[in-house]
Amino acid sequence: MDxxxxxxxxxxxxxxxxxxxxxKPEAVFVSVKNTGCSGxxxxxxxxxxxxxxxxxxxxxxxxxxxxVIDPKATMYIIGSQMDYQTGALKSGFEFINPNxxxxxxxxxxxxxxxxxxxx
Numbered sequence: 001m002d003x004x005x006x007x008x009x010x011x012x013x014x015x016x017x018x019x020x021x022x023x024k025p026e027a028v029f030v031s032v033k034n035t036g037c038s039g040x041x042x043x044x045x046x047x048x049x050x051x052x053x054x055x056x057x058x059x060x061x062x063x064x065x066x067x068v069i070d071p072k073a074t075m076y077i078i079g080s081q082m083d084y085q086t087g088a089l090k091s092g093f094e095f096i097n098p099n100x101x102x103x104x105x106x107x108x109x110x111x112x113x114x115x116x117x118x119x
Contacts, residue, residue, distance in 0.1 A: 003058050003069050004030065005081045010093060011062045013084040018046070018065070026050050027059070031070035032077065040076065042095055076112055
């Protein structure tokens with residue numbers, strides 16, 4: 001199972017964003033942070049150099065685009081798809097995550113199912 005896949009729309013938008021940066025970043029870094037109503041949200045940042053990636057980070061390469069996944073986020077996003085949606089009032093990246101157990105009403109944060117403990 002892939003950790004993360006990107007739709008053509010997400011790939012194109014990330015490439016556009018990278019092209020507009022000076023200096024040009026070498027990658028996009030995907031992580032999750034604790035925040036929001038439901039507990040976690042996705043966080044995207046540029047990596048100016050691949051050497052800035054955390055140790056043991058996985059990466060996804062689509063053409064000349066490299067997306068680095070924070071190793072701390074892997075268990076929360078494994079199997080996810082990253083898309084870019086354009087709407088009349090809102091545009092942005094959307095993650096279709098099979099690990100999500102719920103989302104807050106505004107869609108900005110998510111929660112994952114807790115693993116079943118074997119007592």
